[in-house]
Amino acid sequence: MSSLIEQAKQKAAYQAVDEHVLPTHRVIGVGSGSTVVHVVARLLQRDPELNAKTVFIPTSFQSRGLLLDGGLTVGDVEQYPDIDVTIDGADEVDAQLNAIKGGGAAHLQEKVVAEAAKKFVIVADYRKDSKVLGEQWLKGVPVEVVPFAWKAVLKKLQEQGSKDAKLRMAVAKAGPVVTDNGNFIIDAPFGLIHDPVKCLRDIKLITGVVEVGLFCNMAEVAYFGCEDGSVTIRTK
Ligand SMILES: O=C(CO)[C@H](O)[C@H](O)COP(=O)(O)O
The missing domain is CATH 3.40.50.1360 (Rossmann fold)
Known part of the structure; x- marks a missing residue:
């Protein structure tokens, strides 16, 4: 191996x-x-x-x-x-x-x-x-969004403190990653996440968010x- x-x-x-x-x-x-x-x-x-x-x-x-x-x-x-x-x-x-x-x-x-x-x-x-979450995984919280809303969600995530949030781009395809459900992904770094439940709730309340990668x-x-x-x- x-x-x-x-x-x-x-x-x-x-x-x-x-x-x-x-x-x-x-x-x-x-x-x-x-x-x-x-x-x-x-x-x-x-x-x-x-x-x-x-x-x-x-x-x-x-x-x-x-x-x-x-x-x-x-x-x-x-x-x-x-x-x-x-x-x-x-x-x-x-x-x-x-x-x-x-x-x-x-x-x-x-x-x-x-x-x-x-x-x-x-x-x-x-x-x-x-x-604490955010110590090792520096790419940010993965947020699945409906495609037409991605820019609006990105702006809200930036307002919530993730100034480096960005749309995940594909590697062997021009344009964004498209999920198995036909949506886009935004990766939103929030530094150290001491209160993941609050972070999850705040993100999930943004209209256009399908699911947040905080379990x-x-x-x-x-x-x-x-x-x-x-x-x-x-x-x-
Ligand atoms: O959440 C996941 C996919 O959405 C994976 O479980 C996570 O990315 C870990 O993957 P790996 O085992 O390749 O490190």
């Missing part, structure tokens, strides 16, 4: 799957991102008969592809509004298990699938472990893969 970071992601993902995906579970939410690749790899190592009795709820085009490529059955929250457990990555997690998500622009579906679950578990490597009071436990090969578990 290539790097310490990749090993850390794998360790956290494998341990979280082993400890939280139970044989009795029938509906499992699967987040998005590079750490979740290891979550799916571990799910595929389970007893195939068990996986055949289980429906997996993806949170993006990416995770849907991972699940389908593995031959797993996928569903959605319309069919399965009661999820046993959802496991997802994060961009940063604070001491209270509040998280910044949306680095992969998938936080709208991720939040719906996390909220529909009895238990929400975060998996991450050591770079994501913070006391407050949602995770029950976070697994951090460490540089020395160990895994740190943080619970509420």
